[in-house]
Amino acid sequence: MFDQLDLDDDLCKAVAEMGYASPTSIQSLVIPDAMEGKDIMAEAPTGTGKTAAFLLPVCQFLLDYPRREPGSSRVLILVPTRELANQVHEQALAITKFTDLSCGVITGGINYGTDRDTLSSHCDILVATPGRLFEHIEQESFDCRDVESLILDEADRMLDMGFSSIVHQIASEARWRKQSMLFSATLEGRGVREFAKELLNEPVMHSANPSRKEKNKIIQWYHLADDLTHKNAILMHHLQHTITSCIVFVKTRERLHNLKDYLQSQDIKVTYLQGEMPQDKRNAALESFKTGATNILIATDVAARGIDVQNISHVINYDMPRSADVFVHRIGRTGRAGAKGTAISIVEAHDFEMVGKVERYTKEVLKSRFIKDLRPKNKPPQVTKKKKVKTPAKSKSKTKAKSKTRSKSKKAK
Template sequence: MSFKDLGLSDALVKAVEEKGYTVPSPIQQKAIPHILAGKDILASAQTGTGKTAGFTLPVLQYLTTTKNPKFRPLRVLVLTPTRELAAQVHDNVREYSKYVNIRSAVVFGGVKAASQIKTLKQGVDILVATPGRLLDLHDQKAVSFRRIDVLILDEADRMLDMGFARDLNKIISYMPVKRQNLMFSATFSKEIKKLAEGILRNPVSVETAPQNSTAKKVTHKVFKVDKKKKTEFTIKLIKEGKWNQVLVFTRTKHGANKLTEKLIKAGISAAAIHGNKSQGARTKALKNFKDNTIKILVATDIAARGLDIPLLPHVINFELPNVPEDYVHRIGRTGRAGAAGEAISLVCSEETEYQSEIEKLLKEKLKSHIVAGFEPIDTAPPKRAASQSKGSFGKKKKTKVETQITIGQKKRY
């Protein structure tokens, strides 16, 4: 099957082919026809399999065939949980729309709103946004949702995890009742399916891989390491392996900064990316990592979604996530688009329960290794009880029940 066979215009097919794609991925083959038919979609696919093009291409096709050349109200809204993901999605929109008369924009926090307001006043057909900044702009009457035809929630589960339920509820309340709704994510929990029930209308479910599965070409390796020797062991792996591009995940911002400093002292170029960094610093760090100016990017889970780094060979879980689904998203940064990748996890005694939960989610036993000189001699018990009351950023996290109640209080859907 070709992209032309899916019903896309010559202009869109040309743009896709210029990016090097000739055959649609499974998620694109399954989702695009339903979206073009105007149906609501609940789609789940492994990260790195073309989800973004799966909703971008049919939406662009819709806009080009129904556009009023004299009037440009906002008609398509894409909501994402993080700035990095918003920027990545918008890059895709621009690349795929290069041969059609469609205006797009992206808005997120961390930067001044003046230029965003100026762009919106000029008229845009499709807007990619994070919820917080979008509501700020709406409150300033810089953007209207009254003519929205298509709403897309990308990585909706992460938006709930990050506490955006109330913002989502508010944004949706301002929209027309009649619209097409698309939900795309790498995973769908029971809570997300319940959320979908309140937003989607007779949706078509599309799934191209078992939920919470990882790319087949990603190899998983676990090292049992003493907590105090994790930094030393990370440096050993990077130097002895002569690795030139590694994404390392920590659970906290402070931990990311601390590890970055120690890597630099060891003569390894590195930068940290997390919520306390300015948008300028985050953009610079990501750019330097992509063009190999720095070897190591140390990130919190804010970067687990939205980072598209072609052919990234290695991901290291310096600390295991306390939410098992986040493991899937972290290692989804490698092994993208069918490429091979390696996911390495450093596990101390406090994290053994996290490993068990990840294995249960994946339905796969992760083989553990012990390296002489780094044996785990710490005996601290698992920290599950303490971590359950906190999210990835160290703040008290809403329970899933609280989140669902908030999102369930509909106004004008």
């Protein structure tokens, strides 16, 4: 129970109202160490309660050591995308509901006047995207000297999006901080570990192994598609017969618009998200999908970063992603917080190699399925593994023998 973590009654009351009965595994691991002021480096899958894992201890700190005089934000949370910033801000508001703590959010795509209002309100907790916040630091409209806790959420996504140098500059501006925390879906990449090494001070490392209740219950399979016409027919079958809400992933904006036009020509109502989309249109598309006005969302990987919509029944990989870790991020949009979900991949021959990469990365077998009357005419392609060419032992010995002969001849001279 949360009251066993030495949290304030007002915080426990808030999480109970949010529907949390007991701490998740990542919360149980992180909260005690974070409340002792230790730096944290944590690996936590999406949907396991990591946002509350960092919000609860910093809120407890702010309550234990209240502000003595007006000033800038004391807790700074950096996130890679606008959508994630708004989601973290919403959770912060919910957790601080019964306290006097104030929360604000700053992202790109919003009027600077709104930012000024947020910054002038001296909020205790500020959630921000790195680019927009750094603009305010350069314009001296935000002062990092009061920051006591710096939190980096979805650090792996931040690196992927090229925010490394800006985050380092912000961290340098907030060098008087007492605590830093880094959260990532995976800590496997060298980039994340280097990132953490430069920003954290002797961090405690936590890797959550979610309980069965917390684990995403995602049923997965793939359909082999002969060509684009066959692929479209498989997609149409699922959209018309099996889904209630669905994200369809494509690899490029051009593919997105081609698919959107095709589905609309088939009287399928869709909305879409793509990179470099005006914020008002992006917000409208997300709102339409969240409210159920449109139950099919087409998205590229870049555009879908940070989307957290509950009760998505299906994820369909119309195009396979560029890497296995992106595949995992995609399918994590469904089956959240213990709910059931389905992930379907429609694989053409040129993408079939990715099936094996995903299996090796996730250590799970992706099984194939067929739809009656839509069985593929072609068999799965044979994926050949590249063998490393080793230098034969004999040739090495000959080379050594030659070099010895040369050295002897040189000595003879």
